[in-house]
Amino acid sequence: xxxxxxxxxxxxxxxxxxxxxxxxxxxxxxxxxxxxxxxxxxxxxxxxxxxxxxxxxxxxxxxxxxxxxxxxxxxxxxxxxxxxxxxxxxxxxxxxxxxxxxxxxxxxxxxxxxxxxxxxxxxxxxxxxxxxxxxxxxxxxxxxxxxxxxxxxxxxxxxxxxxxxxxxxxxxxxxxxxxx
Numbered sequence: 001x002x003x004x005x006x007x008x009x010x011x012x013x014x015x016x017x018x019x020x021x022x023x024x025x026x027x028x029x030x031x032x033x034x035x036x037x038x039x040x041x042x043x044x045x046x047x048x049x050x051x052x053x054x055x056x057x058x059x060x061x062x063x064x065x066x067x068x069x070x071x072x073x074x075x076x077x078x079x080x081x082x083x084x085x086x087x088x089x090x091x092x093x094x095x096x097x098x099x100x101x102x103x104x105x106x107x108x109x110x111x112x113x114x115x116x117x118x119x120x121x122x123x124x125x126x127x128x129x130x131x132x133x134x135x136x137x138x139x140x141x142x143x144x145x146x147x148x149x150x151x152x153x154x155x156x157x158x159x160x161x162x163x164x165x166x167x168x169x170x171x172x173x174x175x176x177x178x179x180x
Contacts, residue, residue, distance in 0.1 A: 020135060021081030021121075021128035029127045034169045036162060040176055045095055045162045046103035047110075049176065054104065062101050065145065066108050074139050080117055082136050084125035085160070087113055088167070089138040092159035096151045110167050123171050129164035133157045 040047040051059060069075065074086035091106040099105065113122055128135070138157055141150045169175030 019079055019081045020132065021084070021125045024124045024127045024131060028131055029123060029168070029172075032127060032130055032165060032168065034165055034174055037165045037169055037175055040166070041103065045159055045166070046106070047163070047166050048103040048107045051104050051107065058100075062104055062108065065101060065105065066112070068145050069109065069112070072142065072145060074137075074142075080121050081125045081128050084113060084117065084122065084164075085129050085136045086139060088126070088129055088160045088163045089156050090142065090145070091163045092156045093139060093142055093147050093151055095159055095163075096155055097147045097149060099147065106163055106166070110170065113167070114171075119171060123168060126164045126168035126171070130161050130168065133161050 040049065051062060054062065069087075069090065072090070075083055075090075077083050077086070087109050091109055093099075094105040095102045101108075117125065134157065138153060138160065140153055140156055141147055166175060
């Protein structure tokens with residue numbers, strides 16, 4: 001009786017609508033290619049393998065950045081697909097904005113997402129970013145994280161596709177290239 005009353009009042013309405021990322025099929029994930037993702041240490045769209053190359057003071061600043069990112073408003077949504085898109089866009093913003101941790105932030109954000117989001121959902125959400133780059137909201141600035149300058153939305157979305165591929169490829173064991 002209580003469930004019927006709650007249902008009638010719309011209490012389960014949020015659960016009734018699946019998130020867009022949930023429509024991604026395994027066949028679509030398997031069709032994604034990774035040729036443009038093999039270089040992780042270039043000037044654009046870098047993705048560090050570790051943070052061991054950083055000095056202790058840099059590691060401390062990176063930890064401080066990630067502490068702020070943990071509380072960052074766009075990442076607080078309950079919608080998994082949008083949360084993943086926001087954090088991947090943050091990787092793009094750090095890269096395009098020439099942040100101190102262009103290569104290391106994506107690694108730390110990826111580690112955070114792996115902790116926060118079940119692997120199967122994270123794979124689908126990353127694939128959703130790749131397959132539907134114009135969907136969802138992206139951030140173009142993050143003053144609370146030290147990125148005051150607005151970056152062009154298309155730039156963020158384009159880089160987000162590559163970062164999403166790099167994360168998905170790692171989840172599937174297809175990246176980095178030496179894992180093949």
